[in-house]
Amino acid sequence: EKIGGLAGDDHAPLYKQLQRALREAIQTKVLSPDDALPAERDLAEEFGISRITVRKALDGLVSEGLLTRRQGAGTFVAARVExxxxxxxxxxxxxxxxxxxxxxxxxxxxxxxxxxxxxxxxxxxxxxxxxxxxxxxxxxxxxxxxxxxxxxxxxxxxxxxxxxxxxxxxxxxxxxxxxxxxxxxxxxxxxxxxxxxxxxxxxxxxxxxxxxxxxxxxxxxxxxxxxxxxxxxxxxxxxxxx
Ligand code: 16G
CATH class of the missing domain: 3.40.1410.10 (Chorismate lyase-like)
Known part of the structure; x- marks a missing residue:
């Protein structure tokens, strides 16, 4: 399964749209605890947005505790409840x-x-x-x-x-x-x-x-x-x- 795309008619900022798609993927278990997220450049390419926007979206979800970053390994769905x-x-x-x-x-x-x-x-x-x-x-x-x-x-x-x-x-x-x-x-x-x-x-x-x-x-x-x-x-x- 794949993370849902961004809605074309949505007026929310792109980073928020990506956050929503990722939240949904976690809520519906398309992404499970400890799963690695695709690399930032792959997400950028897949969603047709800049890497800066991807980073901003991920930063927000990391500080919400939904995602966690591991040095040198990438971004993961948080397993412990953050x-x-x-x-x-x-x-x-x-x-x-x-x-x-x-x-x-x-x-x-x-x-x-x-x-x-x-x-x-x-x-x-x-x-x-x-x-x-x-x-x-x-x-x-x-x-x-x-x-x-x-x-x-x-x-x-x-x-x-x-x-x-x-x-x-x-x-x-x-x-x-x-x-x-x-x-x-x-x-x-x-x-x-x-x-x-x-x-x-x-x-x-x-x-x-x-x-x-x-x-x-x-x-x-x-x-x-x-x-x-x-x-x-x-x-x-x-x-x-x-
Ligand atoms: C959280 C709250 C607690 C609250 C409960 C309500 C903390 C540390 N505590 O556990 O104060 O009563 O949520 O949850 O966050 P509920 O609506 O699921 O019953």
């Missing part, structure tokens, strides 16, 4: 954009009242109703993460409204976070987490805590995600201090 540390995406979106199929296994789904600790992190008044979710996240059947979320009660119609994607359920009521604060810490998996994730006990993991807010500043989410250390790379573009 996740942007500065993009407010959901697990489901992260997987679908990489051609993987997301699934959630529920450990628990509950409704309750905010704890003193949650009321501080979420800025909710005591007595507020919240939803708590614990789940294992899978990609193509492989466990990737364990996540514990507390969601402000006003943001969901019911606990049952959450299917595979929490952010989809939040978007449905207009409460998907618009901004988030994240912190990342290295952890050794407990025996329990190691078992849920199918890794050896004391394996290295990444604990990411995300606090998500609406445009108006109200907090909707606090989630602790335990990501497999052997499956994720976090990437971010940095700018020099000016």
């Amino acid at each position: 996740k942007s540390f500065s993009k407010l995406s959901s697990f489901t979106e992260d997987m679908i954009s990489r051609g993987r199929t997301p699934r959630s296994e529920w450990i628990s789904k509950a409704e309750g009242l905010v704890t003193p600790e949650e009321s501080l992190t979420l800025g909710l008044s005591p007595g507020t109703q919240v939803y708590r979710f614990a789940r294992i996240r899978y990609a193509d059947g492989a466990p990737m993460a364990v996540e514990y979320s507390t969601i402000a009660g006003f943001a969901l119609s019911s606990a049952e409204a959450v299917g595979v994607s929490l952010y989809e359920a939040l978007a449905a009521t207009g409460h998907r976070p618009a901004r988030a604060l994240q912190r990342l810490r290295a952890v050794l998996f407990t025996a329990e987490h190691a078992e849920l994730l199918g890794v050896p006990p004391k394996d290295a993991g990444l604990l990411i805590e995300r606090r998500g807010f609406l445009k108006d500043g109200r907090a909707v989410e606090v989630t602790q995600s335990y990501y497999r250390g052997d499956a994720y790379d976090f990437v971010a573009e940095l700018n020099a201090l000016s």
Whole structure:
């Protein structure tokens, strides 16, 4: 199979059109994790565009984490999940954009009242109703993460409204976070987490805590995600201090 061509009637810049064709090829598994991309000059020739344009398109996908460059070997479809540390995406979106199929296994789904600790992190008044979710996240059947979320009660119609994607359920009521604060810490998996994730006990993991807010500043989410250390790379573009 081949990577789709560029649409002749499309007004998007050429590098964006090439990015779209490559994204589609990854999502539809025409290109799989670890596959090498054709050389830049071959892509340029195949799509009838300049090498500079090809390079610009690939640079963008590398910084998004979809592609990875290996010194002297070329550009490959990223095999580990390279996740942007500065993009407010959901697990489901992260997987679908990489051609993987997301699934959630529920450990628990509950409704309750905010704890003193949650009321501080979420800025909710005591007595507020919240939803708590614990789940294992899978990609193509492989466990990737364990996540514990507390969601402000006003943001969901019911606990049952959450299917595979929490952010989809939040978007449905207009409460998907618009901004988030994240912190990342290295952890050794407990025996329990190691078992849920199918890794050896004391394996290295990444604990990411995300606090998500609406445009108006109200907090909707606090989630602790335990990501497999052997499956994720976090990437971010940095700018020099000016
Ligand atoms: C990601 C988020 C998590 C969010 C979840 C929603 C990080 C570190 N964490 O895992 O905060 O709750 O996505 O995913 O990115 P979903 O919409 O697929 O349930």
